[in-house]
Amino acid sequence: MNGFSDEERKRIREELIESGRDLFVRYGLERTRIKDITDEVGIGTSTFYQFFDSKELLYAEVLYRELTRFETDIEEEVMGIDDPHEQVRTVLQRTFEEVESNPIVHNLIIEDEIRALQTQLSDDDREYISEKLSVGMTDIYNTWVNHESFKYDDPEMVNELFRSLVFMTHRKDLARPDGETSYDQIRDTLIDVVVDGLFDD
Missing domain, CATH: 1.10.357 (Tetracycline Repressor; domain 2)
Incomplete structure (x- = not known):
């Protein structure tokens, strides 16, 4: 995960979890897109896979x-x-x-x-x-x-x-x-x- 400090990685991971939860509640698992989650966090879609495989x-x-x-x-x-x-x-x-x-x-x-x-x-x-x-x-x-x-x-x-x-x-x-x-x-x-x-x- 080049480019992120340990503190930044921890923060981004927590924000992905929080944003993911909000979107899963609103739209369910199938209708929630990775792009929806990453847009909420302010990172690129490809960056998502540095934190979660799917x-x-x-x-x-x-x-x-x-x-x-x-x-x-x-x-x-x-x-x-x-x-x-x-x-x-x-x-x-x-x-x-x-x-x-x-x-x-x-x-x-x-x-x-x-x-x-x-x-x-x-x-x-x-x-x-x-x-x-x-x-x-x-x-x-x-x-x-x-x-x-x-x-x-x-x-x-x-x-x-x-x-x-x-x-x-x-x-x-x-x-x-x-x-x-x-x-x-x-x-x-x-x-x-x-x-x-x-x-x-």
């Missing part, structure tokens, strides 16, 4: 930061709760809130942008992204599966269960038109059912 790898970095921030926040909150039932409830509530309010996470899961990452990259890049995005709340899940009243002993199964549940955010049409049953009521009832179903007591 738009998809920049997107993966944005996702990694979003997921890491969310999981750090939720781990701190849950570790302050003694009752495992309430821990599970908190994780589910916060996960739904994140998918409902964070357009990057919503687009990844609900709008299936993960498929674009899987289909447009080399095998090596797919493996890299898979490893980078495999952050998870392993410590929390391990605490639950080791609890005497928790019904299941596989933390990965718990993780996949939670990931599957968030697809409900795509079905806000489940609410009744007469307003007697809202999406929020359905979501909260689902959380109650899942929490009760994960424990023997």
Whole structure:
């Protein structure tokens, strides 16, 4: 990266990530062009490739930061709760809130942008992204599966269960038109059912 100091490289990389996030939110992964990102940062398109090999790898970095921030926040909150039932409830509530309010996470899961990452990259890049995005709340899940009243002993199964549940955010049409049953009521009832179903007591 001749021509840039270490400080300049760090600044440009951060600006690419920030600009990329804003554009991914507005236009999605497929409709965002590298030129759109570099124009925001004030660098040439060719310079982009000194920092990221592809738009998809920049997107993966944005996702990694979003997921890491969310999981750090939720781990701190849950570790302050003694009752495992309430821990599970908190994780589910916060996960739904994140998918409902964070357009990057919503687009990844609900709008299936993960498929674009899987289909447009080399095998090596797919493996890299898979490893980078495999952050998870392993410590929390391990605490639950080791609890005497928790019904299941596989933390990965718990993780996949939670990931599957968030697809409900795509079905806000489940609410009744007469307003007697809202999406929020359905979501909260689902959380109650899942929490009760994960424990023997």
